[in-house]
Amino acid sequence: MSRWPDHGIALEHGPLVYSLPIKEAWSSIVAPRYSTTDFPVWIDNPSVQWNYGAFLKAASDAKFERRPMTTDPWIDPPVRLTIPARKIEGWDLAVDPKDPETRYSPPLHDLALGRAASEANPSLAVPPGDFLPAHSEPRPVRVADQAERIELVPYGATHLRVTIFPDVS
DSSP: OEEETTTEEEEEETTEEEEEEEOEEEEEEOOTTTOOSSSOEEEEEEOSOOOEEEOOSSGGGSEEEEOOOOSOTTTSOSEEEEEEEEEEETOOOEEETTEEEEEEOOOOEETTTTEEHHHHSGGGOOOTTSSSOTTOOOOOOEEOSSOEEEEEEEGGGOSEEEOSEEBOO
16 A cells, blocks of 8 residues: 555555556547547546545555456456445546536545645645646535445556545545
8 A cells, every 4th residue: 555645545566556447438529620520539438436535444454366367467357456445425527617528537635624635735736737627626525434345456457547546544
């Protein structure tokens, strides 16, 4: 277990970093100046829940599982971690108010204060033009009472993923 800024936690085992794989829903659009109907822009959005915080009291709460090698370890990896996690209601993709079609990865929240960690410490604010524009407003969040176990796979075996989780311990 490694600690990251803004109360983030990442899980590692040897050289592997683990992520929550997120099934994606693909769609195509034609973006003027950038694509055509023959060569559209492809967008993948999450089609399953992904907004979890890690609920680890100790690194031993993570359970490592080794399975037999598969024919395609990138699709079906032979190693996995399961961790206790709690769903964070309200921690959703951020929508750019200037362009509602554009969505961003949300910042980690300072869950004790119910606001984005960058609000509590302005030096952590994401500069305009990065993943979260300065004019985007984070929403209040609520951490679920019940913990559940989620399965993580190696980072390289995912397309969409959450790798650094808010610490909800």
